[in-house]
Amino acid sequence: MSSKLIAPSMLAADFGNLQRDTEMVNNSDADWFHIDVMDGHFVPNISYGMPVIAAIKKHATKPLDVHLMIEKPERYIEEFAKVGADIITVHHESTVHLHRTLTQIEDAGCKAGVVLNLTTPISVLEDILPKCYMVLLMSINPGFGGQKFEDMTYNRVKKLRKMITDQGLNTRIEIDGGVTDKNIQKLVEAGADVFVAGSHVFKSDNQTETIKQLKALANS
Secondary structure, three states: OOOOEEEEEHHHOOHHHHHHHHHHHHOOOOOOEEEEEEEOOOOOOEOOOHHHHHHHHHHOOOOEEEEEEOOOHHHOHHHHHHOOOOEEEEEHHHOOOHHHHHHHHHHOOOEEEEEEOOOOOHHHHOOOHHHOOEEEEEOOOOOOOOOOOOOOHHHHHHHHHHHHHHOOOOOEEEEEOOOOOOOHHHHHHHOOOEEEEOHHHHOOOOHHHHHHHHHHHHOO
8 A cells, every 4th residue: 555644624624714724734744635524414513515615625736535424425426526526435324325326426536435433343344345445434423523532443444454455455444533643653553544634733733744743653
């Protein structure tokens, strides 16, 4: 697998200074923008939709990794692709016809991925894995930023990495929730290779330096 990637979560950005924070990510060692879309149904919080993503895309020079925490995501795939999504991940728990939804994402010109909630068994991915560019494992309960990382994630990453290896695939493993400089190296050792960081980056005194540090730790 190629180098480990850092994807700052724009949910933690300052929305009064969104262009400034987008350009900070552009000029940092980050690889992707992570975009959390929440509908107030699948998760208790509501975040942002197409106009905000379009505003980020207008200034972004790096791929947009759009994480749909919404019910029936298949209703909106084409719209998210049109406003600039490069990667779209949908929750296994949110759509009845997962294979069809991933095909829809691919047909819209985006890379397709699946997200698993904290206690959804890794085994549910066995048949769909060849269709996944990426699997995102939640390391918190989805819906709010700033939560504490759940240690059960390490074992889940190991199980998923073994499944990917056994099937001879190159599927990426992304971690979302509570990623910091304290746990990123252990997550790499377990087999993860993309890391979403929100509060840890945007609440730090030097955001660019924090991203640089995470990237260096992940690739050390």
